[in-house]
Amino acid sequence: MSEELFARRTFLQVAAAAGAGAALGVPRAASAGAAARAQRAAAPEPNGAGVRLGVASYSLRKFPRAKAIEMTKALGVRWINVKSVHLDYDLTPEQIDAARKEFTDAGLTIVGGGTITFETNTDDGVRRYFEYAKRAGMPVMVSTGAPDVMPRVEKFAKQYDIKVAIHNHGPEDKHFPSPYDVLKLVKTMDPHMGLCMDIGHATRAGADIVQAAADAGPRLFDMHAKDLKDGTAKESQCVVGEGVLPIPDLFRQLQKQRYPGYVNLEYEIDENDPLPGMQRSFAYMRGVLAGMAPSTRKA
Amino acid sequence: MSEELFARRTFLQVAAAAGAGAALGVPRAASAGAAARAQRAAAPEPNGAGVRLGVASYSLRKFPRAKAIEMTKALGVRWINVKSVHLDYDLTPEQIDAARKEFTDAGLTIVGGGTITFETNTDDGVRRYFEYAKRAGMPVMVSTGAPDVMPRVEKFAKQYDIKVAIHNHGPEDKHFPSPYDVLKLVKTMDPHMGLCMDIGHATRAGADIVQAAADAGPRLFDMHAKDLKDGTAKESQCVVGEGVLPIPDLFRQLQKQRYPGYVNLEYEIDENDPLPGMQRSFAYMRGVLAGMAPSTRKA
Numbered sequence: 001m002s003e004e005l006f007a008r009r010t011f012l013q014v015a016a017a018a019g020a021g022a023a024l025g026v027p028r029a030a031s032a033g034a035a036a037r038a039q040r041a042a043a044p045e046p047n048g049a050g051v052r053l054g055v056a057s058y059s060l061r062k063f064p065r066a067k068a069i070e071m072t073k074a075l076g077v078r079w080i081n082v083k084s085v086h087l088d089y090d091l092t093p094e095q096i097d098a099a100r101k102e103f104t105d106a107g108l109t110i111v112g113g114g115t116i117t118f119e120t121n122t123d124d125g126v127r128r129y130f131e132y133a134k135r136a137g138m139p140v141m142v143s144t145g146a147p148d149v150m151p152r153v154e155k156f157a158k159q160y161d162i163k164v165a166i167h168n169h170g171p172e173d174k175h176f177p178s179p180y181d182v183l184k185l186v187k188t189m190d191p192h193m194g195l196c197m198d199i200g201h202a203t204r205a206g207a208d209i210v211q212a213a214a215d216a217g218p219r220l221f222d223m224h225a226k227d228l229k230d231g232t233a234k235e236s237q238c239v240v241g242e243g244v245l246p247i248p249d250l251f252r253q254l255q256k257q258r259y260p261g262y263v264n265l266e267y268e269i270d271e272n273d274p275l276p277g278m279q280r281s282f283a284y285m286r287g288v289l290a291g292m293a294p295s296t297r298k299a
Numbered sequence: 300m301s302e303e304l305f306a307r308r309t310f311l312q313v314a315a316a317a318g319a320g321a322a323l324g325v326p327r328a329a330s331a332g333a334a335a336r337a338q339r340a341a342a343p344e345p346n347g348a349g350v351r352l353g354v355a356s357y358s359l360r361k362f363p364r365a366k367a368i369e370m371t372k373a374l375g376v377r378w379i380n381v382k383s384v385h386l387d388y389d390l391t392p393e394q395i396d397a398a399r400k401e402f403t404d405a406g407l408t409i410v411g412g413g414t415i416t417f418e419t420n421t422d423d424g425v426r427r428y429f430e431y432a433k434r435a436g437m438p439v440m441v442s443t444g445a446p447d448v449m450p451r452v453e454k455f456a457k458q459y460d461i462k463v464a465i466h467n468h469g470p471e472d473k474h475f476p477s478p479y480d481v482l483k484l485v486k487t488m489d490p491h492m493g494l495c496m497d498i499g500h501a502t503r504a505g506a507d508i509v510q511a512a513a514d515a516g517p518r519l520f521d522m523h524a525k526d527l528k529d530g531t532a533k534e535s536q537c538v539v540g541e542g543v544l545p546i547p548d549l550f551r552q553l554q555k556q557r558y559p560g561y562v563n564l565e566y567e568i569d570e571n572d573p574l575p576g577m578q579r580s581f582a583y584m585r586g587v588l589a590g591m592a593p594s595t596r597k598a
Contacts, residue, residue, distance in 0.1 A: 076541075210596065241582055241589070242375075248589045249596055276575055283540055283579040287586020290540070290547045297509065297548055 051254050053285055054079030054111055056224055056266035059274055061085045065099065069106045071275055075282055081112040081142060081222070081264045089132055096135040111262050112222055114142025114196070115167050121149040130160045140221050140261070142167050142196040147175055147185055150193070157192035165194050165221035165261075170201030170234065178205035179212040186219055196222035198266070199245055203231045210249045213257065220259060224266040225285070237269050239277045241284030248288050255292065350553050352584055353378030353410055355523055355565035358573050360384045364398065368405045370574055374581055380411040380441060380521065380563045388431055395434040410561050411521055413441025413495070414466050420448040429459045439520050439560070441466050441495040446474055446484055449492070456491035464493050464520035464560075469500030469533065477504035478511040485518055495521035497565070498544055502530045509548045512556065519558060523565040524584070536568050538576045540583030547587050554591065 055077050060068040065086045072080050080103065087099050103110055113136060116129050126149065133141050140163045143153065150166070157164045166182040176182050179197045186193040195216050199209045201224075213220055227243030229236040240247060254263070263285070267278045354376050359367040364385045371379050379402065386398050402409055412435060415428050425448065432440050439462045442452065449465070456463045465481040475481050478496045485492040494515050498508045500523075512519055526542030528535040539546060553562070562584070566577045 239582070241586055246596075248592065249594050251590070252594060276578075279575075280578050280582040283538070283582035284586040284589075287540055287583040287588075288590035289586075290583075291550070291587035291590020291592075293547065293590075295548050295551060297545075 051251050051259065051289055052079060052262050053077060053225075053282060053289075054081060054262040054264040055278075056081045056083070056264040057086045058083040058115070059265060059267040059278060062271050062274075065102060069102060069108060071278075072108060073106055074275065075278055077282070078108055079111045079262050079264070080108050081114065081140075081262070082110050082136065082138070083114065084116070087113065087132075087136060089128070091132075093135050096132070100136055110137055111264075112140035112142055112165070113138040114140075114165075116141050116143045118143060118145030118149045118153055121146070121152060123152070126152050126156050130156045130162060133162050134160055139163060140165050140196075142222055142224075144169065144173075144176065150185060150189070154189050154193050158190050161192070163192050163194060163221050165196035167196040167224070168198055168201055168205065168207075170198070170204040173201070178202060178207045179209075179216060180207060183216055183219060191218070194219040194221040196224060198224040198226070199250065200224070200226040200228050200234075200237060203228060203245060204234060210246055210253045213250060213253045213259070217257060220257075220261065222261045223259075223263045225263045225281075226266055226268065227281070239284070240265065240267075240281035241288075242280075247285065248292065251285075251288055251292060350550050350558065350588055351378060351561050352376060352524075352581060352588075353380060353561040353563040354577075355380045355382070355563040356385045357382040357414070358564060358566040358577060361570050361573075364401060368401060368407060370577075371407060372405055373574065374577055376581070377407055378410045378561050378563070379407050380413060380439075380561070381409050381435065381437070382413065383415070386412065386431075386435060388427070390431075392434050395431065399435055409436055410563075411439035411441055411464070412437040413439075413464075415440050415442045417442060417444030417448045417452055420445070420451060422451070425451050425455050429455045429461060432461050433459055438462060439464050439495075441521055441523075443468065443472075443475065449484060449488070453488050453492050457489050460491070462491050462493060462520050464495035466495040466523070467497055467500055467504065467506075469497070469503040472500070477501060477506045478508075478515060479506060482515055482518060490517070493518040493520040495523060497523040497525070498549065499523070499525040499527050499533075499536060502527060502544060503533060509545055509552045512549060512552045512558070516556060519556075519560065521560045522558075522562045524562045524580075525565055525567065526580070538583070539564065539566075539580035540587075541579075546584065547591065550584075550587055550591060 055072045055075060057068055057080055060071055061083060063071065068086050091099065113133055118126055129141065142165045144167050153164055166176060166186065168176045168179045168182055171177050179195055179202050182195045197212060197220060202209050202212060225240060227238050227240040227245045229238050229243045231244050265278060265281055267274050267281060270277050354371045354374060356367055356379055359370055360382060362370065367385050412432055417425055428440065441464045443466050452463055465475060465485065467475045467478045467481055470476050478494055478501050481494045496511060496519060501508050501511060524539060526537050526539040526544045528537050528542045530543050564577060564580055566573050566580060569576050
């Protein structure tokens with residue numbers, strides 16, 4: 001049996017089991033219309049565990065778009081969260097169309113954009129990013145900004161039917177150091193408003209990332225994956241699997257809560273030669289998912 | 300909790316569970332005296348699953364001993380199976396002592412040697428390799444040779460209390476293409492005689508490596524790990540985790556049968572620059588073991 005077939009079969013088993021869990025009250029993704037449906041419709045990562053791995057293109061910020069696309073393909077990844085360095089906010093609609101075609105022609109799917117900073121609390125200042133995201137086909141905007149801009153962002157998120165995943169940036173972030181700071185804000189907002197948990201920054205802010213994923217439940221829209229040798233030190237970032245973050249427990253929790261988003265590797269180190277460390281990070285994460293997946297062998 | 304602590308705690312849980320299995324008749328390692336005891340006494344790989352990953356130094360055959368030691372350390376591995384290119388058969392006993400010290404000074408443990416070919420069916424021809432292995436502190440000799448030399452090898456294995464793990468080399472091997480060809484020979488021999496299953500060659504020879512591990516039971520002394528994109532093509536060797544071999548199922552089986560040996564990566568490709576692919580292979584295998592390990596979180 002091929003690995004692909006193996007993975008598909010296992011995914012169905014996992015999905016069936018998770019479906020039973022849902023009936024028992026396991027939280028499900030907030031329904032946010034077309035965006036959520038499109039996200040759910042995407043194929044699973046062929047890993048048997050139903051957790052989908054993508055690339056946050058910030059990892060490839062030193063390389064132009066074409067090279068970043070080539071590198072993402074070399075990683076065996078089909079999902080990408082696009083940073084503005086690879087899709088400038090000032091492009092014309094036609095330029096955005098052409099850029100989007102570059103991604104899709106390479107077999108990649110843009111699963112989100114960001115991190116986007118809402119720096120101006122005016123309709124025009126917020127609308128421009130939604131126009132950008134809509135044109136680029138982004139179902140999720142990983143975002144940040146002052147809390148007082150967020151009600152206006154919420155209004156546009158509903159209008160455009162695009163999810164906004166507010167990103168926590170660790171102790172230095174005066175608005176959203178921890179995922180819980182995001183959750184506190186969004187819990188009373190429209191279901192289009194949620195969290196992009198950066199697991200490195202979350203850990204540095206003192207959050208238990210496994211518990212935080214569970215607590216976020218359907219508000220967890222996106223994730224930035226990384227690892228730290230020292231859970232308190234930003235400079236200790238390392239290849240995923242070589243640090244202290246509890247990746248297997250996190251993935252088990254994501255599987256349990258049927259996380260519908262992506263785990264996007266944001267590899268901030270080795271910026272001029274990120275591929276070797278990214279390959280090792282994906283190898284580890286894929287290994288974890290393969291180790292978690294139930295065997296399909298007969299007993 | 301540190302990963303190391305996590306791993307130790309989990310290992311104890313796994314070991315306890317496996318102990319219960321042993322009472323129910325799960326096969327255990329053949330008792331082969333001091334060698335087996337020394338092997339069991341070694342610390343577990345800190346992965347929570349009790350499967351220990353090492354390097355077969357044949358992977359590093361283009362590099363001299365000092366460099367091979369440095370590369371093994373860079374892989375975060377402490378166990379090494381030493382090929383003659385890194386420890387020549389013609390060294391004097393004192394030279395072997397000095398070489399062995401190079402490994403131990405670097406924090407490495409020689410867990411075996413080989414693959415060693417018994418090419419001469421005489422006492423002197425066989426004894427020289429046992430003298431070599433004894434001086435080098437090898438508890439296991441990964442070996443091959445014509446079947447008719449093996450009764451003589453058995454005699455020395457008992458005398459020297461060193462295990463002999465006969466290596467299967469795939470369809471081209473006229474004596475031992477499949478692990479089952481080895482098992483057929485050794486099943487009536489002394490418990491010092493067993494198998495080093497090369498999982499790539501075994502797959503090419505048509506063996507189901509998971510079933511073969513189970514069938515070998517206590518005769519499984521050592522293992523050469525690799526992966527193939529195509530289970531029938533020697534030239535398709537690839538980074539472990541990127542091929543078709545059922546690594547997670549294999550590791551689950553090893554855990555189940557309390558395999559007391561090592562899974563030694565024999566990475567035969569990229570011979571002039573093997574480290575990147577070896578790093579990815581270890582990242583994947585460690586991920587699998589981490590994904591298999593039970594969570595230590597409270598429910």
